[in-house]
Amino acid sequence: MKRMDATQNGSYDVIVIGGGPGGSTTATLVAEKGHRVLLLERDKCSQFKIGESLMPATYWTFKRLGVIDKLKASQFPQKYSVQFYSSSGKASAPFYFYRNAPHESSVTWQVLRSEFDQMLLENAQEKGAQIERGVSVHEVLFDKETVALNPDAIGAVGVRAKLADGRIEEFSAKVVVDSTGQSTLISRKLKIRTTEPELKKASIFTHFEGGIRDEGIDEGATLILHTESKDSWFWFIPLPYDRVSVGVVGDLGYLLQSRRECDGTLSHQAIFDEEIAKCPALKPRIARAKQLFPAKVTKDFSYRASRIAGNGWVLVGDAFGFLDPVYSSGLFLALKSGEMAADTINEALDKEDFSAEQLGRFGTDFVAGMEAIRKLVYAFYTKDFSFARFLKRFPECQQGIVDILSGNVYRTDVTGIFGPMAEMCRLPEDKHFSGP
Numbered sequence: 425m426k427r428m429d430a431t432q433n434g435s436y437d438v439i440v441i442g443g444g445p446g447g448s449t450t451a452t453l454v455a456e457k458g459h460r461v462l463l464l465e466r467d468k469c470s471q472f473k474i475g476e477s478l479m480p481a482t483y484w485t486f487k488r489l490g491v492i493d494k495l496k497a498s499q500f501p502q503k504y505s506v507q508f509y510s511s512s513g514k515a516s517a518p519f520y521f522y523r524n525a526p527h528e529s530s531v532t533w534q535v536l537r538s539e540f541d542q543m544l545l546e547n548a549q550e551k552g553a554q555i556e557r558g559v560s561v562h563e564v565l566f567d568k569e570t571v572a573l574n575p576d577a578i579g580a581v582g583v584r585a586k587l588a589d590g591r592i593e594e595f596s597a598k599v600v601v602d603s604t605g606q607s608t609l610i611s612r613k614l615k616i617r618t619t620e621p622e623l624k625k626a627s628i629f630t631h632f633e634g635g636i637r638d639e640g641i642d643e644g645a646t647l648i649l650h651t652e653s654k655d656s657w658f659w660f661i662p663l664p665y666d667r668v669s670v671g672v673v674g675d676l677g678y679l680l681q682s683r684r685e686c687d688g689t690l691s692h693q694a695i696f697d698e699e700i701a702k703c704p705a706l707k708p709r710i711a712r713a714k715q716l717f718p719a720k721v722t723k724d725f726s727y728r729a730s731r732i733a734g735n736g737w738v739l740v741g742d743a744f745g746f747l748d749p750v751y752s753s754g755l756f757l758a759l760k761s762g763e764m765a766a767d768t769i770n771e772a773l774d775k776e777d778f779s780a781e782q783l784g785r786f787g788t789d790f791v792a793g794m795e796a797i798r799k800l801v802y803a804f805y806t807k808d809f810s811f812a813r814f815l816k817r818f819p820e821c822q823q824g825i826v827d828i829l830s831g832n833v834y835r836t837d838v839t840g841i842f843g844p845m846a847e848m849c850r851l852p853e854d855k856h857f858s859g860p
């Protein structure tokens with residue numbers, strides 16, 4: 425196994441697999457401390473990805489990464505609020521993030537992922553990480569393959585990867601970070617990936633050019649619009665270049681299986697069109713807009729690993745878990761876990777301690793914030809629950825809701841709203857997390 429390959433002066437401290445927002449964040453914050461970081465990204469160049477709306481609390485990670493000025497200079501529309509539309513097409517009052525905290529961190533962006541992911545990767549490179557594109561990691565290597573399924577008995581020592589020229593090479597490092605997104609390389613291999621049966625969803629989505637946005641500070645707002653039966657909901661996310669991202673989410677059974685199990689894009693397109701016809705608040709916004717590519721589909725995206733780290737390895741972003749598209753928490757949690765993982769890795773490198781306990785130190789805190797968002801996801805999917813009714817009965821909970829929608833789950837105690845909320849819908853128990 426290579427102790428070094430493309431590096432000039434020794435082995436890698438950290439190998440990061442996957443150059444999405446989570447991986448770029450960890451790579452940046454470890455490399456800027458002077459550690460040797462190799463980031464391996466499968467795609468030769470950043471391309472279309474779904475997941476385009478940010479939560480305001482990403483501001484604090486962007487600040488540490490040093491990209492606030494780049495975001496301000498970008499074409500990405502500013503997002504001041506999120507607004508919900510009922511099944512009858514009635515709009516709630518927008519939830520403006522700045523109401524609670526009038527600071528520039530209360531406004532965020534709607535991003536085109538090809539440009540956003542590229543910006544974060546370039547930043548990681550500027551801060552000293554070695555970025556290799558077109559390199560697909562086939563396997564994480566552990567020190568004892570024979571007990572590979574017992575995470576406590578093994579340690580990650582490197583990766584086996586296919587290089588851009590087709591050669592297979594092995595690279596070693598003190599810490600391997602899995603930030604492969606929904607590929608979940610390590611949690612699949614160690615069989616520690618658990619699904620969320622009550623969030624068994626599917627989504628069909630595309631981009632339009634020329635959709636009708638609201639005006640003024642509402643121009644960049646995320647809209648969440650229910651269909652008539654409340655069996656599904658749409659997102660409407662304004663993007664640069666007069667584009668808008670539109671996607672529908674519903675139970676897998678409802679959206680794909682019950683009508684027809686479909687393979688071709690045309691059938692997905694047909695379902696997408698049928699759902700638009702059932703969404704009174706969305707239809708007029710895109711009636712004259714031009715769809716830019718056939719509708720794409722994804723499904724079974726809610727899962728979580730039962731642990732976040734092991735000896736010599738750490739999970740970041742979707743490689744650890746993903747909740748649900750509603751509330752746009754995916755990028756926030758990827759960035760936040762990327763940041764928290766970087767801090768524990770930097771500490772591990774200082775102490776020369778690469779144990780599961782050290783590398784997983786951020787797990788309990790990270791999961792607590794994720795749980796708060798998860799509870800609000802369950803409330804959203806309760807058919808007879810509505811935020812308007814909830815806040816009419818418990819107006820004192822307004823701040824807590826805005827805090828969660830903003831991603832302020834690590835800076836503020838938001839749990840106070842769940843007592844009252846449990847009187848109006850069934851909230852889930854915290855998901856088992858064995859640590860570390």
Ligand SMILES: Cc1cc2nc3c(=O)[nH]c(=O)nc-3n(C[C@H](O)[C@H](O)[C@H](O)COP(=O)(O)OP(=O)(O)OC[C@H]3O[C@@H](n4cnc5c(N)ncnc54)[C@H](O)[C@@H]3O)c2cc1C
Pocket residue numbers: 441442443444445446447464465466467473474475476477478479559560561562603604605606607609627671722725740741742743746748749751752753754755756758
């Ligand atoms: C339908 C839907 C809608 C969503 N909408 C939103 C939204 O509006 N807002 C939001 O915040 N989130 C949203 N998300 C979630 C969001 O897309 C993800 O949470 C986010 O992209 C996670 O970032 P990441 O860095 O963990 O993973 P990713 O962004 O998926 O990056 C993983 C990277 O790893 C690379 N990779 C994978 N395997 C390998 C390998 N073997 N070797 C090398 N490289 C590899 C991939 O090419 C990729 O670049 C949505 C998700 C879904 C399913």
